[in-house]
Amino acid sequence: MGLNMPARLKLFIPLILFGVLALFLLRGLSLDPKELPSALIDKPFPAFSLPALGTEQMLNQDAVSGRVALFNVWATWCVSCRVEHPYLTELAQQGVAIYGINYKDEDAAALQWLQQLGDPYIANIADREGTLGLDLGVYGAPETYLVDAQGVVRYRHVGVVDERVWTTLLQPIYAQLQDGGEG
Amino acid sequence: MIPEMGHFALIIGLALAFLLATVPAWGAWRRNTYAMALAPRLAIGLLVFVAISYGCLTVAFLQDDFSVSVVAANSNSLLPVIYKFSAVWGNHEGSLLLWALILCMWTAAVAIFSPQLPLLVLSRVLAVMGGVGVGFISFSLLTSNPFARLLPSIPADGNDLNPLLQDPGLIIHPPLLYMGYVGFSVAFAFAIAALLGGRMDASWARWSRPWTNVAWAFLTLGIMLGSWWAYYELGWGGWWFWDPVENASFMPWLAGTALVHSLAVTEKRGLFKSWTVLLAIFAFSLSLLGTFLVRSGVLTSVHAFATDPARGMFILVFLAIVVGGSLVLYALRAPAVSSRVSFSWVSRESLLLFNNVVFTVATLTVLFGTLFPLIVDALGMGKYSVGPPYFNAVFVPLMALLAPVMAFGPISRWKRDSTQRWKAELLLPGVAAVLCAITLPMLQADYNLWVALAVLLAAWLVFGLLRDTWFRMGGAAGFPRGLRRITPSYWGMVLAHLGFAACIIGVVATSQYAIEHDLKMSPGDTDSLAGYDFRFIEVAPVRGPNFLADEARFEVTRDGEFVAFMAPQKRRYLASGSIMTEAAIDPGVFRDLFVAMGEPIGDSGAWAIRLHYKPMIRWMWVGAIFMAFGAFTTVLDKRYRRQRSRAASAADGAEYAR
Numbered sequence: 001m002g003l004n005m006p007a008r009l010k011l012f013i014p015l016i017l018f019g020v021l022a023l024f025l026l027r028g029l030s031l032d033p034k035e036l037p038s039a040l041i042d043k044p045f046p047a048f049s050l051p052a053l054g055t056e057q058m059l060n061q062d063a064v065s066g067r068v069a070l071f072n073v074w075a076t077w078c079v080s081c082r083v084e085h086p087y088l089t090e091l092a093q094q095g096v097a098i099y100g101i102n103y104k105d106e107d108a109a110a111l112q113w114l115q116q117l118g119d120p121y122i123a124n125i126a127d128r129e130g131t132l133g134l135d136l137g138v139y140g141a142p143e144t145y146l147v148d149a150q151g152v153v154r155y156r157h158v159g160v161v162d163e164r165v166w167t168t169l170l171q172p173i174y175a176q177l178q179d180g181g182e183g
Numbered sequence: 184m185i186p187e188m189g190h191f192a193l194i195i196g197l198a199l200a201f202l203l204a205t206v207p208a209w210g211a212w213r214r215n216t217y218a219m220a221l222a223p224r225l226a227i228g229l230l231v232f233v234a235i236s237y238g239c240l241t242v243a244f245l246q247d248d249f250s251v252s253v254v255a256a257n258s259n260s261l262l263p264v265i266y267k268f269s270a271v272w273g274n275h276e277g278s279l280l281l282w283a284l285i286l287c288m289w290t291a292a293v294a295i296f297s298p299q300l301p302l303l304v305l306s307r308v309l310a311v312m313g314g315v316g317v318g319f320i321s322f323s324l325l326t327s328n329p330f331a332r333l334l335p336s337i338p339a340d341g342n343d344l345n346p347l348l349q350d351p352g353l354i355i356h357p358p359l360l361y362m363g364y365v366g367f368s369v370a371f372a373f374a375i376a377a378l379l380g381g382r383m384d385a386s387w388a389r390w391s392r393p394w395t396n397v398a399w400a401f402l403t404l405g406i407m408l409g410s411w412w413a414y415y416e417l418g419w420g421g422w423w424f425w426d427p428v429e430n431a432s433f434m435p436w437l438a439g440t441a442l443v444h445s446l447a448v449t450e451k452r453g454l455f456k457s458w459t460v461l462l463a464i465f466a467f468s469l470s471l472l473g474t475f476l477v478r479s480g481v482l483t484s485v486h487a488f489a490t491d492p493a494r495g496m497f498i499l500v501f502l503a504i505v506v507g508g509s510l511v512l513y514a515l516r517a518p519a520v521s522s523r524v525s526f527s528w529v530s531r532e533s534l535l536l537f538n539n540v541v542f543t544v545a546t547l548t549v550l551f552g553t554l555f556p557l558i559v560d561a562l563g564m565g566k567y568s569v570g571p572p573y574f575n576a577v578f579v580p581l582m583a584l585l586a587p588v589m590a591f592g593p594i595s596r597w598k599r600d601s602t603q604r605w606k607a608e609l610l611l612p613g614v615a616a617v618l619c620a621i622t623l624p625m626l627q628a629d630y631n632l633w634v635a636l637a638v639l640l641a642a643w644l645v646f647g648l649l650r651d652t653w654f655r656m657g658g659a660a661g662f663p664r665g666l667r668r669i670t671p672s673y674w675g676m677v678l679a680h681l682g683f684a685a686c687i688i689g690v691v692a693t694s695q696y697a698i699e700h701d702l703k704m705s706p707g708d709t710d711s712l713a714g715y716d717f718r719f720i721e722v723a724p725v726r727g728p729n730f731l732a733d734e735a736r737f738e739v740t741r742d743g744e745f746v747a748f749m750a751p752q753k754r755r756y757l758a759s760g761s762i763m764t765e766a767a768i769d770p771g772v773f774r775d776l777f778v779a780m781g782e783p784i785g786d787s788g789a790w791a792i793r794l795h796y797k798p799m800i801r802w803m804w805v806g807a808i809f810m811a812f813g814a815f816t817t818v819l820d821k822r823y824r825r826q827r828s829r830a831a832s833a834a835d836g837a838e839y840a841r
Binding site for chain 2: 008011015018021022024025026027075077078086089116117118
């Protein structure tokens with residue numbers, strides 16, 4: 001066995017790297033990837049000024065408030081978004097107002113997607129750089145925010161919206177807000 | 184009663200694994216032949232009891248014993264028998280037991296098929312595998328007991344197996360994948376035994392090479408089946424999503440690919456010793472890390488098993504012991520001085536070094552991308568997700584870098600070669616590859632540069648291999664006698680490299696030429712796609728054993744000639760009420776046609792229909808099958824058996840007798 005110390009020390013590098021990795025994994029165990037900061041709940045929807053997808057027209061927070069609506073964060077690179085898309089279409093047909101936030105995506109791909117799969121959205125905010133996503137605290141697509149008529153964020157759902165999520169989580173709050181509730 | 188017997192057998196298995204991990208290791212340390220000789224017997228006993236335990240769980244599934252909680256949660260009396268059989272591993276507890284069973288199979292296989300291995304080495308190898316077995320069996324018993332009962336209130340019927348898993352591909356996908364994951368434990372055990380023995384030489388590499396190749400082949404098949412399953416079962420025609428769980432299986436594969444090549448250098452030239460040992464540790468550690476990521480719930484994935492922090496903690500501690508322990512051993516015992524054997528830059532060693540660098544970098548980029556959300560979250564910097572754009576952006580160029588160099592590999596010579604010779608050898612293949620790249624993409628209407636590049640790389644690889652095979656055979660004069668001179672190892676390499684070329688073509692052609700139509704269709708409508716006319720005939724109700732379905736029937740014609748009848752289904756599973764899309768696929772060598780049903784639209788009988796034209800997608804999976812069979816073929820090489828016995832007798836006489 002060589003007693004060349006620097007060379008021997010080099011062999012400890014993998015161990016050190018693994019130690020660092022293990023610490024992160026340990027920390028990861030106490031974090032729930034699905035549990036998210038809810039800083040925006042009961043706060044107004046963040047101010048923004050972004051183009052509507054496929055047009056040069058600019059949208060801001062006032063343009064999209066005034067009614068109880070869902071804000072759905074989606075992207076063409078997101079597999080789960082494709083899964084939830086048919087259900088969103090169904091909700092839109094039932095008269096639920098849905099705005100899209102096209103998150104870190106290419107406009108052309110997004111427009112093609114809407115053309116092929118149908119467009120459940122009243123309008124789409126083209127958040128190409130993810131700036132609105134950052135303000136909202138989006139960590140991945142899909143995410144769906146329930147916003148009341150005054151433009152206040154009332155609920156946030158991470159992951160696919162399907163029939164179960166809608167009936168058990170979103171719809172009760174939606175119905176309450178719709179009835180005028182505490183607004 | 185039967186589940187209790189299974190539980191009891193598993194406890195006996197744990198005891199045997201514990202003995203296997205300790206007694207032979209003690210024997211190897213004290214040079215006690217009796218203690219060492221116990222190792223193979225303990226290994227076989229361990230397999231017997233874990234197999235009994237596994238058999239008991241299978242019986243509980245087959246008998247619809249809903250008092251056992253995993254059976255109640257994952258089976259149903261209407262479930263077809265074959266799926267009751269595979270439902271055993273369609274859940275966390277059962278799949279873990281399968282993991283343990285496969286580990287015991289590998290352990291017993293090493294015990295049985297290594298009669299020529301020096302007892303000292305064999306006992307160390309089996310002890311290491313026994314230690315891994317202790318970890319997995321106690322993980323099963325302590326945190327995820329598959330035999331737990333639901334008493335006294337026994338459910339009348341079970342919740343049924345997740346319909347996504349009720350599929351022939353999924354019957355064999357997990358066992359193959361586990362064969363691969365766990366198979367790397369053999370390479371790992373040989374590496375640890377070599378470190379413990381302090382004898383790091385070519386014989387170590389030669390012993391572990393066939394095992395590593397077989398494990399790698401199984402992992403290749405497992406990943407391939409997973410991708411194939413995602414393609415036809417998930418219903419949107421994709422085949423790879425860079426999902427954390429896919430990455431968990433892909434990382435050991437990448438590290439294993441590097442290992443397979445690095446072992447060649449260590450065996451033939453006695454070089455890269457420390458590096459090869461490290462890769463062996465790395466490949467198995469990534470298998471364990473994959474297990475941790477999938478079962479602890481630290482990352483979100485579509486494959487989510489029921490997760491539980493206690494399980495995560497258990498695997499993390501286990502991971503720390505196994506990986507941390509082996510890296511400490513590595514740091515203390517690996518040869519620190521570089522070998523005196525040298526090689527020039529123009530040599531096979533450098534080419535294989537390049538392979539190793541590419542695959543290691545690829546492994547690390549995938550590892551980084553997979554763990555990035557976790558790391559950022561742990562640092563309190565918010566929540567991120569890393570999507571396919573990242574992985575494609577780093578992975579594709581790496582593979583593109585690999586392919587040009589790959590053609591030099593087989594023709595190159597060890598130690599020192601000359602660029603002159605390479606030029607002479609590969610001029611013709613190079614010209615042929617360029618010609619192919621220019622002409623072949625013209626078969627499609629619009630000339631696609633990416634496809635041309637893929638054809639160039641793949642053809643370069645194929646022609647290089649042909650040139651080399653021709654050369655080894657002794658040219659036309661040597662046919663057919665020269666063919667026999669070529670060893671199974673060489674044929675294996677040729678098959679695997681051809682498979683890689685097929686994969687390049689398949690992946691690029693599919694990504695570039697695929698056509699997708701998502702549209703609303705009513706019975707009677709026709710849509711044309713890439714020259715094929717899809718006529719929607721009707722929608723009919725169909726009844727399966729445990730589901731009801733709407734089946735859309737399509738007739739596909741091309742220029743008026745009948746091509747295929749296709750019938751995708753939308754199924755509602757009775758027990759769970761879940762809705763599943765069953766795509767219809769008309770496979771072909773040069774193209775797949777794919778039809779899937781979306782949602783019904785309105786009351787007029789119209790449906791959202793997805794039609795895909797996927798050119799050459801099969802090439803990717805056939806390529807993977809080639810790679811796997813190539814790796815299997817190498818094991819047939821007589822050289823391993825012959826040299827093993829020679830090495831063993833020589834070694835027994837010398838150092839091992841100390």
